[in-house]
Amino acid sequence: MESSPAELCEGLRHMSESMFMVLCEIVGTSQQVAIRRETTDITEMVERRVTPNDGVIQMISGSDREGFRLKGSDVDFMYWPNNHRVIMDMFQSEYYNIANTTLILSESYESPPGFTLLQLLTPTTLREVQSACVRMNDRVYISSSIYRQLTCSTVFSNSTVHGPCGSGSIAGIVEYDTAHCFVCDFWPLSASSWIDRCHLWPGPEVVDDIVRNGCHFVAIGHQLGPHKNEEWRFSFSQAEYKCVCAMNHCQFLTYGLLKLFLKEIVNQHLNENNKLLCSYHMKTCIFWVIEQNTLPHWCPQNLLVGFWTCFKLLLKWVYEGICPNFFIPQNNLFLTKVHGSAQNRLFLQLHELYKKGLACLLQSSSIRSYIIDVLYNPRLFVRADEILIKSEVDYDTELFFEINRTATVHTVNLHSCVKYLYTVEQLLNSPLTQYQVITLQKLTASVLQRTAFILHSMYTITGVNKQMYIADKISRQMPKLAAKFGFVSDMLYLAMYYYKTLRYREALSVIKMTKVKLAQPYLMHETHVHRERYTEAVGGQSWSTKMRQAVAQDILLYNKICYINELIPEQQSALQNRQPTSNIPVFVMLHFLEFLCYRHIDTTLSQAALDELQVLVHHDQGLYIHVLRDISWEILGICQQITGNLQAALYSYQQSLTQYPVHNIRTATQRRTQDVVQSTPHQ
Structure with a gap:
């Protein structure tokens, strides 16, 4: 029938x-998607306000920015010089101070729809722009093909050209595209028909916001255009993101x-x-x-x-x-x-x-498999509300993972750090979502940690005792404060600061407290958590409380700042390969610091810390170290070399070299290996 x-x-x-x-x-549910978008939005808002006029703006774009976290999806980044602006008409130049802004004119009358030539109108100090200039009809234009080639690997080394982007992978896991482009504050005339079409969607406020924020130009020409090597393509990434959010x-x-x-x-x-x-x-x-x-x-x-x-x-x-x-x-x-x-x-x-x-x-x-399940069990997936799919733990995991991913500070400049704190203070007085407030809390902790180490290095160099005393007094309070409202793992930055300033007992006191907190059965580490115990311990409490009591993330070191002297070769090696940061598993850092501090106090306890580190690195099944194995083996080798166990150190360094080079520290590892071989007594 x-x-x-x-x-x-x-x-x-x-x-x-x-x-x-x-x-x-x-x-993802609507709440998960909101978490992903809003944590990125607020971090990017802070970054843009802090970036100096001669700096570079970074924007995450594409599906990752839109709120997708599908397996195998790549992450798209757009970069543009803050002091370069494209104008559509010469009269728009009056809006800019050409003393500190390079102006570029879009000439699209000879190009196919959606493409344009970019004429350089005023001088530029950017080497890549200068090198990409070509002369046509007695005018200077920026060649997209040359600019693309010059900027392809400026963010990540060994990137390859793919369309307008430099492409590659991070840690062999996440694929990325980096597009170096130029920004325009005006909506193009060729896209004006879109404004007239918007009767029902998106709403008028969204349309106004899109038009007010202009567009970008990415470095690729039309393959059938008359100047394909010089042309640039209009990019509406910002507008598309706002349409997706609508x-x-x-x-x-x-x-x-x-x-x-x-x-x-x-x-x-x-x-x-x-x-x-x-x-x-x-x-x-x-x-x-x-x-x-x-x-x-x-x-x-x-x-x-x-x-x-x-x-x-x-x-x-x-x-x-x-x-x-x-x-x-x-x-x-x-x-x-x-x-x-x-x-x-x-x-x-x-x-x-x-x-x-x-x-x-x-x-x-x-x-x-879902469709088949539904066909065999028609009522299986019918529920009244999508929110029932996810629990409080799921949303907490999503939120803290996204915060850790986005709320990082990209500066080694003291003035910029102060500007970060001022910007956060201003934003806290504006309308913010609950996700954005907690993101700013973590961002503030990161800024305070960064500032403490910058201040210390500045006044160590000057060598003036009174200045050093004052700077140290101020600096010490910053990681202390950060430890009070950051993640549990943020306490280790305070321990690092104490170790850096030779306060070994104070560092060990912080390490002991951290160790107790990290040993709690309800700890959320990265995305791993015992759901029932986490819920029993902190369920229903504020995100601020959860973050301080039950969440740990890996330790992020900015490679231009010296946190631990023993890691200087690794940080320098990473910097040579344009790797700005190093991520160290929190438990590896815990045992590493414990070992370093006890060396000055109790050799027996120092060896015990090293034994714990060795067990962790040798036997971890991906729970605590996951993809960060190159730096973990390296740190184990450093500790073994310090104790004089050269054979064990050599094995650890060799293991580090066989891991995926997440941190680009091979130069340092090879040098350490050579030192060990030269120090080993010949039989």
Whole structure:
């Protein structure tokens, strides 16, 4: 007996609700997505206010910024010089002080839609910009191809050119794209039609905010343009982020489903060179569908209808060979790739999936098992509220992980540190979300720690006793204060400061307290936590309390600052490879500091600390050290070398060299290995 249309509709609504719950599990609930966005937003807001006029602005963009944490997704960074500005018309130059701002003029009348030439109008002090200048028609232009090549590896060494970006991987785990670009404070005329189209979505406040913040230009030309090596592409990354934030959660999850559909079904068996569709096409597709109000009600019951509407639009685009850019529709995103026989093959592939209907989603490795479970147990995933999927522990884990990831300080300058604290103070008087307040709390702790070590190094160099005394008195209070409202692991910065200033007993007192806290069964370390014990101990308490009593993260060292003399060679080696920071597992740092301090007080207890460190490094199964094995073996080797156990030290250094080079310390390890070999008595 066949189902009636009403029964089929009811079945589709039920499947959509179930898929909504599945995607909340895979992509994230609305609260998780808010945590990811808001912690990044507030940190970036602070960074922009602190960055000097001649500094470089960094912005996380792409799917990571939008709130996705899908497995295998890359992280996109955009960088631009703060004192360079692109203008669209010469009259806009009156808004800038050319004494401290380099002006660049966008000339797009000869370029294809969405692309432009950038003419350098005033002198620049940036070496990369100077080197990328070419002369055409008696005017000076910045060549995108030269600039891209020059900046490709300035952030991460050994990056390779990929589109407008430098690409590579961090620790062999996270892939990244870094795009060096220029910013424009004005909305381009070629995108003005978008403003007129915005009747229903996004709202007028969002549109005003987008237009007020202008756009960027990334270093890649149109492959069919007359000046492909000199042209730059308009980038609307900021605008796209704000449009994604203007989506409701059902729309965002549909966008996530499109990304999974692309990665796990359409592009599953294709190598990088054969992929015609990318996630940017999926984003463009859902933007158009939402704006055109094709589906009036975006709700859990309609999620699969929304996906199918997007799929049909995508199929139409591939058939016609036209994918209109959302902001500049005249810019056909398919022009250089989706045409001819390749276009035909892609259309046939998508049409085969289309003929299967929603069953095509069974080919997705991420959601196949969920769909099968729903088919066999129809009521399995139907719940009244998405919030029921996640517990308090889940949200705490997400929040503290994101805070640790974003709330870092990028300066070794005392003036900038003071500016950080002043900026945080100002922001605390403005409207903030609960996630942003706790992020600022951790950021303040990081600034205080950084300032203490900067102050100490400054006045150690001067050698003036009175200044050193005053600086030390002030400096000592900073890591003390940070330890009172940072993570449990932040207490180790105070121990480091005491060790640095030869206060070994004070350092050991802090280490003992930290050791007790780190030994608690309810401790949340990175993303590892005993859920029941954590809930019993700190459940229902404020995030500030939880952070101070029950959360530990790895220790971040900025390589231009000396925290521990014994690690200077490693920090210098990392800096030579443009590695600005070092991450040391918190338990490795604990035993390392304990060993160093006891060396001056009690050799028996010093050996006991070394034994604990050795057991940890040799036998850890990824719980406490995870990917940071190169530095962990290195630290063990340093301790063994100090005690005179040269054979053990040599083995540890050799082990460090076989690990993935997360920290780029091979030069230091090889030098230490050589020292050990030369010091070993010959038989």
